[in-house]
Amino acid sequence: MNAPFKNSRRQFLFQSTGLVIGFTFGSELVADNTAPDLPIDLKNNLNINSWLYVDPAGKIDVFSGKVEFGQGIATAFRQIVADEMDVIIERVNILPCVTGIAPNEGVTSGSQSVEFGGLALRYACAQARGTLLEKASQSLKVPIGDLSIKDGVISAKSGETVDYWKLTSTELLQQKADGRYKPKPVTNHRYIGQSIQRIDIPAKVSGGVAYVQDMKFPGMLHARVVRPPAPRAQLISINESAIKSMPGVVAIVKSGSFLAVVAQREEQAVNALVEAKKQSKWEMANDLPSTYAQWHKTMIEASNLDTEHAVKKDPSKQGKKIIAGEFTKPFIAHASIGPSCAIAILKDGVTTIYNHAQGMYPLQRDIVKALQVPADKVVCVHREGSGMYGQSGADDVALDAALIARELPNQHIRVQWMRDDEFKWEPYNSAMTVKIRASLDEGGNIANWTQDIYSNTHSTRPGEKEGNNLISSWYMANPQKRSPVTNIPLPAGGSHRNGIPLYSFPNQQINNHLVQEMPVRVSAFRTLGAFANIFAIESMMDKLAKEANADPVEFRLRHLQNQRGKDVILKVAEMSNWKPNPKRVKKNGKLYGRGVAFSQYKNLQVYCAVVCDIEVDGNGKIRVTDVWAAAEAGLIINPDGFKNQIEGGLIQTISWTIYEEVKFNQAGIQTASWADYPILRFEDVPNIQVELINRPNEKSIGVGEGNAPIAGAIANALAMATNGRVYDLPLSPARVKKLFT
Amino acid sequence: MAIQIQVNGKTHSVDTPPQTPLLYALRNDCDVNSAKYGCGAGQCGACTVIVNGNQVRSCITPISAIKGNITTLEDYQNDPVLKALNKSFIAEQAAQCGFCIAGMMMSAKGLLDKNKNPSDAQIKIALNGNLCRCGTYSRILKAVKSAAKELA
Numbered sequence A: 001m002n003a004p005f006k007n008s009r010r011q012f013l014f015q016s017t018g019l020v021i022g023f024t025f026g027s028e029l030v031a032d033n034t035a036p037d038l039p040i041d042l043k044n045n046l047n048i049n050s051w052l053y054v055d056p057a058g059k060i061d062v063f064s065g066k067v068e069f070g071q072g073i074a075t076a077f078r079q080i081v082a083d084e085m086d087v088i089i090e091r092v093n094i095l096p097c098v099t100g101i102a103p104n105e106g107v108t109s110g111s112q113s114v115e116f117g118g119l120a121l122r123y124a125c126a127q128a129r130g131t132l133l134e135k136a137s138q139s140l141k142v143p144i145g146d147l148s149i150k151d152g153v154i155s156a157k158s159g160e161t162v163d164y165w166k167l168t169s170t171e172l173l174q175q176k177a178d179g180r181y182k183p184k185p186v187t188n189h190r191y192i193g194q195s196i197q198r199i200d201i202p203a204k205v206s207g208g209v210a211y212v213q214d215m216k217f218p219g220m221l222h223a224r225v226v227r228p229p230a231p232r233a234q235l236i237s238i239n240e241s242a243i244k245s246m247p248g249v250v251a252i253v254k255s256g257s258f259l260a261v262v263a264q265r266e267e268q269a270v271n272a273l274v275e276a277k278k279q280s281k282w283e284m285a286n287d288l289p290s291t292y293a294q295w296h297k298t299m300i301e302a303s304n305l306d307t308e309h310a311v312k313k314d315p316s317k318q319g320k321k322i323i324a325g326e327f328t329k330p331f332i333a334h335a336s337i338g339p340s341c342a343i344a345i346l347k348d349g350v351t352t353i354y355n356h357a358q359g360m361y362p363l364q365r366d367i368v369k370a371l372q373v374p375a376d377k378v379v380c381v382h383r384e385g386s387g388m389y390g391q392s393g394a395d396d397v398a399l400d401a402a403l404i405a406r407e408l409p410n411q412h413i414r415v416q417w418m419r420d421d422e423f424k425w426e427p428y429n430s431a432m433t434v435k436i437r438a439s440l441d442e443g444g445n446i447a448n449w450t451q452d453i454y455s456n457t458h459s460t461r462p463g464e465k466e467g468n469n470l471i472s473s474w475y476m477a478n479p480q481k482r483s484p485v486t487n488i489p490l491p492a493g494g495s496h497r498n499g500i501p502l503y504s505f506p507n508q509q510i511n512n513h514l515v516q517e518m519p520v521r522v523s524a525f526r527t528l529g530a531f532a533n534i535f536a537i538e539s540m541m542d543k544l545a546k547e548a549n550a551d552p553v554e555f556r557l558r559h560l561q562n563q564r565g566k567d568v569i570l571k572v573a574e575m576s577n578w579k580p581n582p583k584r585v586k587k588n589g590k591l592y593g594r595g596v597a598f599s600q601y602k603n604l605q606v607y608c609a610v611v612c613d614i615e616v617d618g619n620g621k622i623r624v625t626d627v628w629a630a631a632e633a634g635l636i637i638n639p640d641g642f643k644n645q646i647e648g649g650l651i652q653t654i655s656w657t658i659y660e661e662v663k664f665n666q667a668g669i670q671t672a673s674w675a676d677y678p679i680l681r682f683e684d685v686p687n688i689q690v691e692l693i694n695r696p697n698e699k700s701i702g703v704g705e706g707n708a709p710i711a712g713a714i715a716n717a718l719a720m721a722t723n724g725r726v727y728d729l730p731l732s733p734a735r736v737k738k739l740f741t
Numbered sequence B: 001m002a003i004q005i006q007v008n009g010k011t012h013s014v015d016t017p018p019q020t021p022l023l024y025a026l027r028n029d030c031d032v033n034s035a036k037y038g039c040g041a042g043q044c045g046a047c048t049v050i051v052n053g054n055q056v057r058s059c060i061t062p063i064s065a066i067k068g069n070i071t072t073l074e075d076y077q078n079d080p081v082l083k084a085l086n087k088s089f090i091a092e093q094a095a096q097c098g099f100c101i102a103g104m105m106m107s108a109k110g111l112l113d114k115n116k117n118p119s120d121a122q123i124k125i126a127l128n129g130n131l132c133r134c135g136t137y138s139r140i141l142k143a144v145k146s147a148a149k150e151l152a
Helices: A008-017 A040-044 A073-085 A113-140 A240-244 A266-279 A292-301 A360-371 A394-407 A419-425 A471-475 A530-547 A552-559 A563-575 A639-659 A709-722 A733-737 B022-029 B073-077 B080-091 B101-114 B120-126 B137-151
Strands: A052-055 A059-063 A092-095 A147-150 A153-156 A161-163 A221-225 A234-238 A249-255 A258-263 A280-283 A304-312 A321-329 A341-347 A350-355 A378-382 A413-416 A432-440 A446-455 A507-515 A585-587 A590-600 A607-616 A622-632 A687-693 B002-007 B010-015 B048-051 B054-057 B069-071
Touching (some): A040 A113, A052 A113, A059 A073, A073 A092, A113 A147, A113 A153, A221 A394, A240 A266, A249 A394, A258 A394, A266 A280, A266 B022, A292 A446, A292 A507, A341 A394, A350 A360, A360 A378, A360 A394, A394 A413, A394 A471, A530 A552, A530 A590, A530 A639, A530 A709, A552 A590, A563 A590, A563 A622, A607 A709, A622 A709, A639 A687, A639 A709, B010 B022, B048 B101, B054 B101, B073 B080, B073 B101, B080 B101, B101 B120
Parallel strands (some): A059 A092, A350 A378, A446 A507, A622 A687
Antiparallel strands (some): A052 A059, A234 A280, A249 A258, A304 A507, A341 A413, A432 A446, A585 A590, B002 B010, B048 B069
């Protein structure tokens, strides 16, 4: 510990979490929503020193409430800080989010980290840099305007210099953000806009400690949670002595229907878990829907919260022929390769939890509620885990670890979910039904568009004011209730995300039906409702284009006013050498087709247009052979990182579209392994080309979720190849085969 | 009774029953981080290591079944093929979350040890048992090809 700490609690936090840096803090994080003209995350965390510390040792420590999960955010933040602070990037050190220390920026989600977190950092850095210039100006007795900075060295024209590392002090940045210094213009950027290599990759490709799963502590115990056989099953009894006598078993932790086994060694914990499943009796709820057909019907018939959106009426423009389509999408699993994991220790009354969830502060809030302790008795420390595409089991396992650690204080407890725990208990992407009715006028233009969206909510994340959204809180003794169901409001939207077409129609109405009944657990998954909505909208656009005898690209451009949208469509048409009205090809017993689709994620973020070529074999199996994508997100921070997100997102979404659905019946979730839940493998990877449009004068917008349109493009390619259309996801061989047999 | 295993040339003594999956011993007794628990059923490839030149799914292989040296990604400084893969995976930025990547690299090593100049199709077949959820496959393919080139 180099610097004096004014606040013993924060000093404790650092020591307890093993972070050793020189750093000082203001007494409390301060929020002021009335502060003028500042990015929202900065308004919520107004102290500059809650964002960064200029260390006399010649480095800049940065705290962010946003977390890295392989999307490259730490690297993007390093680029931003290096540029705004005028230092070489190697000096910038992005620290993991620790509650009580890092700014509270909620959840890392919705492709908002650069747009919000990055912008707040730019302003915080601008003020830090300006403050250092003020100091230098006093020290060198030279006006600020006559000073220049290179790698932290501030020079006067006379040649006199002073550097950040001498000027800095523990008090330097104890000041509130006031917006007196603005971030630099883009022309002065050195790192922003460059494909800087990610800082998280070297450890991942050399066997380093890269994940929470890799952390080890002396005397660490291994635990497994004995989940019920199905949702809402209650524990009747457990033969504890049969398990306690097993080698290495240290404890059985039981609270209501929350049951866990703890052992000295990991394999002993796994063996105890297997035995505990045999030795426990549960009362089953048997309350899941029996089939998808039943669930889609229930969603439409149930009593739902209905809202109308984006209503436009122009009686002078009426269509003649009505074209309708009803589209469905199943529950989809996040299916991260590594099941969720957390390590917790209760020491001196404080529970410290290392975990890979997307929001440390919201997680802390629900753990505090479950443990019924004061907020400062729980510290959540972020460490990377396997892929986070929304809310996996990551939050839940953190509470599991905390509940077990409570019973076994002063020892690190490592809880690792098993594969079937993750598949059966993670919250899925909600199943959806989207009905669209549209009509064409005499000129072949869309006159009317009515869309009805049926879905559960798409977010049941922790951190709500009331209730608790972590699984074990519902099963422990004195169980807690789920937080009230809400839908993320428009313009971002939850179930109705991208439910409003970006195209312009004279008559339009979007009806959102938020399904209250929620037998299958759901929460945020990459693109939320946008995946199903864009699949439905883009399928429908092609159906209408065909009816109007129009080329699908031309038909989209004709209905789109948004120039940035038009530009990505034109770009992808050029990249793919799109010829108007492509025709299907039949060759060697296979059918070939090509399709196009477009969206602007949330109607607010990345613009992405895609074209794909597919082949369909005699068994109805679709293989996407080639994908072209054109994407635009304002000022590009890291071109290669942007491309990596688009490529990865498209491949993942091809997998959702062709293969994926969670299986269930009344007795429980029936998806437990990769055999039950195939995903796209190497053999089916398409050739993929991504091109970016940079708009340096437009603000940077999120790039992580440009993936959704590929589903529509595949469905449209399939429609061309087969002269038929599949309305239900996934586009499985059984469904596809019906089109030509 | 303690079982002896050799990992990257170093002998470790592990006190565990013979049926214990190799993965747990590697991770908890032999300083290995690279082999990951993904499925415990040999279905995802995240736990892949090399024994006697063959790819082994350490999550379903009993520790007692291992005869010979176990190579893991940690040996990349000494193993020329792993070293080339380490370099190419960084150069191609062939990872998102990266949880599958060590397994991918070990499967790639298994291939490159036997075939110095694999085609795209051969790489896809060799790595088909390794799942990636982030969709990094096309970058992994490029990284394996570039490592092969480097080794040629």
